[in-house]
Amino acid sequence: RHGRVVAMGIVVRKRRGAWETFQPSQSPLSLWLHDPAADLQELLASLLRALPGLPLMLGLTQRDPQLEQRPSESGQLNTADYIRTARVTLAGTFEDYWNARGKNLRSNLKKQRSKLQKEGTVPRLEAFRAPEQMAQAIADYGRLESAGWKAERGTAVHPDNAQGRFYTSMLENFARRGAACVYRYWFGEQLVATDLCIEGNGCIIVLKTTYDESVPSSLSPTLLMREECVQQLFNDQRFARLEFYGKVMDWHTRWTEEIRTMYHVNLYRWPGLLQLHRLIQNRHAQPVQPAAQTAPAAAAELAQPQTTE
Template sequence: MNPWTLYPASRFSEFQNAWQHLNQEGRNSALLDPAFLAPALELFGSGNEQLAILGGSTPQAMALLRPTGRWGWETFQPSQCPLGYWVSRPELAWQDVLPSLLQSLPGFPVVLGITQQDPDLIPRPPASRTLKTLDYIQTARITLQGTFDAYWQARGKNLRANMKKQRNLLIKLGLVPRLEILTQAQDMDQAVRDFGQLESSGWKNDQGTAIHRDNAQGQFYTRILESFCARGKGRVYRYWFDDVVTAMDLCIADDTSLIILKTAYNEQASHGTSPAFLMRQESFQHLFEENALGRIEFYGKVLEWHTRWTDEIRTLYHVNGYRWGFIPALLGKT
């Protein structure tokens, strides 16, 4: 009897409670919450996705998968989602479940990719003949431990001096910066509209990738922020110079972490400063003083500016499961 059962992903709502139960058995990541997953599937799915469930009425593992051509499948993961969609009981090992899942998928696939996994959520497995892992990106976090003053003094002298110089410049220009924190669901529609205007003022508008309230990206972020705010787990940081919005962060939280999903700033209204940096200095101070969460997670690729704010870096990884041990050598994955 096949231990895995496949359903069209359009039926995900029927199984979302079981999905969330598995998520909660682990680290209960906001990025794997059905409130984040369901809008992504509806707005960015192709209709070919499958929901795979191991364990019948008491699931041991669940995954959202999509075909990648004739010989492969991988976890569903649009660009708006930092992690591939897989949840499982903490004691379950990849090597114990991927072979049977690979054999359960239609089309006789020879490779199954589990994309962008966080070692803090699921430890990276050892390689074997039929299972390989590879580095994806390095990502950064800030642990909210101790006082903000201690954290700030541990930053580099250049960052601290630069922030002081920028604030003095704002005083000289007669501009008053102000941090606003939005946490109510009814404010999210306007927040996403404001965010879209910031993105439209910059290079993303030229490339056609900017958020607009009425495009799929705008609908996605509005829906997830409204849903998380309704549970006290969403917030938007909006930074002003006088009466002009100059920077914004769109964020969601779980029990332990604040996750920064998207950042934008007004290039035309920066006045020679970095509004996003100024906003972060104040928002991070608020998070330290609030003392309600343990971490700030970026989840994007580590860039030089991240290293000014933290030295906590880890590597996200992919897992590839193969039907036969000789396939990795054929594909150059040994």
């Protein structure tokens, strides 16, 4: 508008009549940006009209209420919960933050550190930030992950597979901008845990975590690493918050009470389509009656999970 970009995104056709933002599994947020002063429904309606094939619906996946206000629903636009996610605000001192954690967490990690000390094992945290360190970081990350349960499912990162090549290239590029960090945690000479992180706009995001599953179950290398990482982040005061951007797990709730719900946005070409979509979803949620009529094929396809995790 007037020579100024107000929105940009990458969208793909997911099924007949439905488009949505491209959402690679490695991305915590959808690939869509817009000027906060612009009306989101107007932007989506304009794009919907421009897409080929007379699309009936356009969806924005994985939106963050921390970054933009969740839009109000209308006759053509609705939103749906995605996941609850957690963050840690890095304000004040680490001591105040740590004293506010649960007694069980603090006591458990203190006992683990005492155990390591008695065994003569020295834990050590290091951070890789240079571009030339990223290939080694991913190789070591892949070695740990490929020895664990993810290897059995075929989802482990390895320097020679597509995931490994992606993370190596991505982190090298971020590191050239001073916006990548790989935390590595050691028990003596044994690498036992690692975090892949990116940074920017006052925020550090943990993308992936792995650990050495051969470590005795009485020790939690990931939690020990997290404690030292968070302490370092509080002390450095480089960032305003630490983001996990994953589905809230039990261990998240021991580190923070700051939990919010991410969401999807769906815009329909006509109000009647949104009403029909809701009707079909309600019918799918109920036992099917023998005499139930079949909805039109296009509307049935729109009812496929666009609004669930």
